[in-house]
Amino acid sequence: ASFSFDASIWEMLQALFNGATLCIPTSETILSYDKFEQYMADHRITITILPPTYAVYLNPERMPDLRILFTGGSAASPELLSKWKNHVTYYNAYGPTENSITTSIWLAPEGPEAGVSISIGRPVPNHRVYMVDAHGQLAPPGIPGELCVSGPGLARGYLHHPELTAEQFMANPFADGEAGYERMYRTGDLARWLPDGNIEYLGRIDHQVKIRGYRIELGEVEAAMLKADRMQEVIVLAHTNSQNQHELVAYYVAEREVTGSELRKQLSEELPNYMVPSYFVQ
Template identity: 55%
Template sequence: TLRHVFASGEALPPQHVARFQRLVSSLAGAKLVNLYGPTEATVDVSYFDCEPDEAYAVIPIGKPIQNIRLYIVKEGTEQLQPIGVAGELCIGGVGVARGYLNRPELTAEKFVKDPFAGGEAGYERMYRTGDLARWMPDGNIEYLGRIDHQVKIRGYRIELGEVETQLLQVESVREAVVMARADETGQKQMVAYYVAGQEISARELRSELGGELPSYMVPSYFVQLEQMPLSPNGKIDRKVLPAPEGSLQSGADYVAPRTWVEVKLTQIWQDVLGLAQVGVKENFFEMGGHSLRATTLASKIHQELNKPLPLRSIFEAPTIEQLAAVLEGLDQVAYASIPVTEERSFYPLSSAQKRLYVLHQFDPQDVNYNMPSVLQVSGPLNVKRVENVFRQLIARHATLRTRFELIDSEPMQWIEDAVPFEVEYTKVQAEGATANMMVSKEAQQLVSRFVRPFDLKAAPLLRVGLVDLGAQGVEQEAQHLLMLDMHHIVSDGVSLEVLTDEFVRLYGGEELAPLRIQYKDYAVWQQSEAHQEWMQRQEAYWLDTFQGELPVLDLSTDFARP
């Protein structure tokens, strides 16, 4: 007697649809309908009929039901997105609720005037769902996940929903959740959790995903679960998914080091990856390694084994066993420490700094080379102590006391003995008491205004802001947003890791060992005569490689460049 089955509440995986068609639809002719909709729009607003004879790669959320209008707009705007381009899904029509009870600020943020309604009575409100979606050419809508599940990892913006969709394409994977979690250095890593009909190794999954996704979208960690943890209302509870440590599942059996080189490499790998045990057959990039860690690995190998290893070798020989064989064929070259340069009024710039200085001159008001980050801090926080710790960091790192000016048309860097600094502190009223910390519109505006141009002539090229949100959440804990912004000319991804680590240690009362060298020493060493010989060899190579006429490019169809 079963005729219709309606699926709602969670994204519907293609595997479930295929099993339904095979086990249920084929026997009773029952139809499966995928529904989508939030409570704020009286539950369901779109539907998609799953046809019994169709094989689906993705199950759309379909088309709007009667008296409902669905829009996909560019995030934070009212600009409609074209077919195939992701944006925020917004809902208009009779199903849209009046708002949240006793939550006027949140209501004003989420329930906005419908700019596309044309002034019809009863159709004035539009609900911004916070869901990411896109129109498909056939008029259906594809759900891509939550906007707050977008992450930036090593400079790449990633939609976690897209990675989940690809993971669900793998045969026997039934459920999948992908999250971004901070590792021990504070860097975000993607972790994939999955339920499958059989045991699947990380190596198999990484190989499958690598054929469909760019390398930066392939998760660092894979954790297979017997079943997904569910909240009381039956949805996947992301908060209780286990941390990936000890669940790397690289697919390689543990093999202990057998030679002194493998022993030494094992110690270096464990230090760089932050792991207690690494086998000689395990893949560096399957154990959580990435390009920044590979650079650190090459440097440590040179420092401890006196073998200058090209970065390329780590990608070509990603196991300890393979790398040990590569090292056997390399000549020993003594690791030469960068010398401490003599005191000067000003210092040259490194090549990377010169490049950024020139780019800054094109548009001094541009913020493309700012490096901002916002951290959520739960629990008590001493504002004066935060300010004092940052003053210690500024005194410790010469780059944070550095300014840049031209001398005879050549950019130079000055290092000040002391610079003015204070934390930009603001207190705002948080919206409601939720464990997920709904940040008020005022706080969001403060974060947006925090990122602004730097004047390279004025140190420090660092600013810190603290937004006090007051007590909130189930346990009424104090909540803060700690905002940092630095210019790329004095920082990079590794610098941010160092700064974060040292901030935590200094705030905890730890004393740090003094630094042997500063960035100015590296800049002087890089511009030294010995290094310039190497640079000239590089220059000769590339000039020879690109000799002859440049190809003629037709830029008439491309965008205008400054």
């Protein structure tokens, strides 16, 4: 991570606090997957933290000493999990900069039960996570809501931006007087509690559109599409057709040819008909 990014503190202190060697590759090395893999092998790197959109293009077999991989900074994909789960202990982390540094973390299960489901895990110590609905109430398990966070690591606000601070940081109505949790940050992320107590990240809450009278969270459609085999990245948008009506269009990147009919069949088994995109573009 860049030194100006809070994740760099995690990377540096994780190594130095544990008596490990901290290796810092050059920008030239990072910009070449081949050079980066060779750097990892030459320095016998054992632990690394990478963005999911970078790690998915690396070959685990070219980094034989790597035993632990953390990803964070953007949504991970099932393709990434399937590529790495048999080579390393894989953790997926989540945390907005406003709640330095990591809010929650997920350890991928081993063996065939690992499946293709990706989670952002459970809150780490000294952090609280809440799913809040449109009425400001706590959403029950399984129901999407805005992910809000609280804890001693919460920022004071945005420097010289009092209006933005007042909009995003608020008094925590769920703190029950617990010291260190009096304030809460609204992340703008859409998520829900899973039955096992982990959290599923669904996308941005401001990606909400109305299709044929139904309100749809685009992140929920994207999360369902990411479960397709060898799928890497997905974005779903609402376009206006010639009748001035919104239609969902899904754009995606995959490591194989994935047809629209295949995706439509998969999504129909999980989502209601009005949430299935009208068009698919690979």
